[in-house]
Amino acid sequence: MAHLTFDAGKPGAVVSNIAKAVCIWDYRSFLNGGAFGSLPEGEFKKRFPFIDYAVMMTFTGGAGRGEFYLEDENGQPYYDFAPALESLYNVLRQGLKPIIVIGNVPYYMSKKQHSEYDSYEWGNRCAPDDWEVYHAYIRAFAEMLRDNFPMEEIRRWPFRVGTEPDNDHWWTPGEEGYWKLYDYTVDALQKGLGRENLTVFSGNLSRIELFDDFYRHCHSGVNLCTGETGTQNDAMSISHYNDINPEGPCEYYDLRNCLCFVRGRMDKLCPGMVKSFNVGEGQFIMDGGKPAMRLAMAQDASSYSASWTAHMFDAMTEQGFDYFANWAWAADWFFTKDAFLPIPAWYPAKFMQEMAGGKRIAAEGFVLNKTGNTVGGFGSLKEDGTLRLMLYNHNLDRADRDETLTVTLQGLKGQYTCEAEQIDASTCFFKDWEAKSAHIQRAARDVDIATVGSMYDSDIQSILKAEDKVFWRSMKAKYAEQDQTVRYPLDVAEGTFTLTMPGHSVVMLTLAPEH
Numbered sequence: 001m002a003h004l005t006f007d008a009g010k011p012g013a014v015v016s017n018i019a020k021a022v023c024i025w026d027y028r029s030f031l032n033g034g035a036f037g038s039l040p041e042g043e044f045k046k047r048f049p050f051i052d053y054a055v056m057m058t059f060t061g062g063a064g065r066g067e068f069y070l071e072d073e074n075g076q077p078y079y080d081f082a083p084a085l086e087s088l089y090n091v092l093r094q095g096l097k098p099i100i101v102i103g104n105v106p107y108y109m110s111k112k113q114h115s116e117y118d119s120y121e122w123g124n125r126c127a128p129d130d131w132e133v134y135h136a137y138i139r140a141f142a143e144m145l146r147d148n149f150p151m152e153e154i155r156r157w158p159f160r161v162g163t164e165p166d167n168d169h170w171w172t173p174g175e176e177g178y179w180k181l182y183d184y185t186v187d188a189l190q191k192g193l194g195r196e197n198l199t200v201f202s203g204n205l206s207r208i209e210l211f212d213d214f215y216r217h218c219h220s221g222v223n224l225c226t227g228e229t230g231t232q233n234d235a236m237s238i239s240h241y242n243d244i245n246p247e248g249p250c251e252y253y254d255l256r257n258c259l260c261f262v263r264g265r266m267d268k269l270c271p272g273m274v275k276s277f278n279v280g281e282g283q284f285i286m287d288g289g290k291p292a293m294r295l296a297m298a299q300d301a302s303s304y305s306a307s308w309t310a311h312m313f314d315a316m317t318e319q320g321f322d323y324f325a326n327w328a329w330a331a332d333w334f335f336t337k338d339a340f341l342p343i344p345a346w347y348p349a350k351f352m353q354e355m356a357g358g359k360r361i362a363a364e365g366f367v368l369n370k371t372g373n374t375v376g377g378f379g380s381l382k383e384d385g386t387l388r389l390m391l392y393n394h395n396l397d398r399a400d401r402d403e404t405l406t407v408t409l410q411g412l413k414g415q416y417t418c419e420a421e422q423i424d425a426s427t428c429f430f431k432d433w434e435a436k437s438a439h440i441q442r443a444a445r446d447v448d449i450a451t452v453g454s455m456y457d458s459d460i461q462s463i464l465k466a467e468d469k470v471f472w473r474s475m476k477a478k479y480a481e482q483d484q485t486v487r488y489p490l491d492v493a494e495g496t497f498t499l500t501m502p503g504h505s506v507v508m509l510t511l512a513p514e515h
Helices: 043-047 082-093 131-148 174-193 212-220 252-269 304-318 346-355 430-436 457-463 466-480
Strands: 002-007 021-024 053-056 069-071 077-079 097-102 158-161 199-202 235-241 276-283 359-364 373-381 387-395 403-410 416-423 486-489 496-501 505-513
Touching: 002 373, 002 387, 021 276, 053 082, 077 131, 082 097, 082 131, 131 174, 158 174, 174 199, 174 212, 199 235, 212 252, 235 252, 252 276, 252 304, 304 346, 304 359, 304 373, 304 387, 304 505, 346 387, 346 416, 346 505, 373 403, 387 403, 387 496, 430 466, 496 505
Parallel strands: 002 403, 021 053, 053 097, 097 158, 158 199, 235 276
Antiparallel strands: 002 359, 069 077, 359 373, 373 387, 387 505, 403 496, 416 486, 416 505
């Protein structure tokens, strides 16, 4: 038994749309022939109405693909920004804004990258051989944007410098080496766009306790490019993945503690500098199996993805974070010509968008049950009096254990109607797929992605025979026609009501005032 109380008379800060950003690993998916660039205008936004931003990772080069900085046979540099323009136009055509990730140095600029090849193959991990050449390139990129897009549009595009600069699979020169990369990149962007038009911030940290001196440097240190004091840094970004330690997963409340730690740390290191906080990439990656295996991030088709996402939204809104950039919200994410099949997490993400803009109503009585269940929720109160509540029952070990939840509402004036929308294992398609695909012999794999619960593109392509892929696609088309939630009215006139919350379930309530 769990009991949560929501008091509409105690509104908190305005809630952000935590689901508004998605990571795009390869910008080429937004070229005219790419998975997303080839969609009809606005189709991406139609499928994912809650997504406002595409995080265009390693956009300006250094990823080993689609480089814009090139050299001719005489070693003379030249720029080819045509692919960049094409992809950005398509981002806008789909109803999105880009978050442009700069900072991986183009391959041609770093001779050392050949001797520091990394088996992860994420890109060039090295600094440029000539910082002035790098600066000129980034400035030219910024000027290209200025010449091709209205400045009022560019002002709404955040720029991030690098990805996990504390992770040597992304960057080998270390913290002080990153100071220089950051200072030169920011100055080049400022000169190309104008500081008054620029929102820029540093790469997401994978280890949130590192880089103290970097943030002090940005706040009051000597800029290594200009010699002036400080460097513009408008946001704090981190990565967050559940612990993949086989001894046990990272508990949910560790995310809550991580976010709290990050905010407090910035207040001490660089007071007043950081304007917003975000999780630049992340997801849960534990499948709960023994031994523990990683899931294909964000494409878990079980209701676990829905309840995990709901309690992530709870923690993020509690700490006032701006967004959590996920990797995918549909089965076979890049197979956009197939039937569109949202994963269960899609539903709380859509509801998160509806909650955004309201003032947060905290739940009193957050429960971590002896059964291993985490039962919680949060609310959003809009100016028109509409109250939305997102309630969840989540279990980190994937055990399906029901909970009886009593909810008490306080501070509401007048009469309200309430519609409930619920998603759990019985409403989503995955249990049916497990049963109907039991005859399929999946190929053995050596990689660390578990196939149970995963609808990841490479899994489907690598572990299923041709005839089984045909069967999957036929079933996917059928599942795509089904709603994975149930809706029902709820009587809240007495101010207290009781729900049975199945294991890994989310109940989304919309309470509208009667006029």
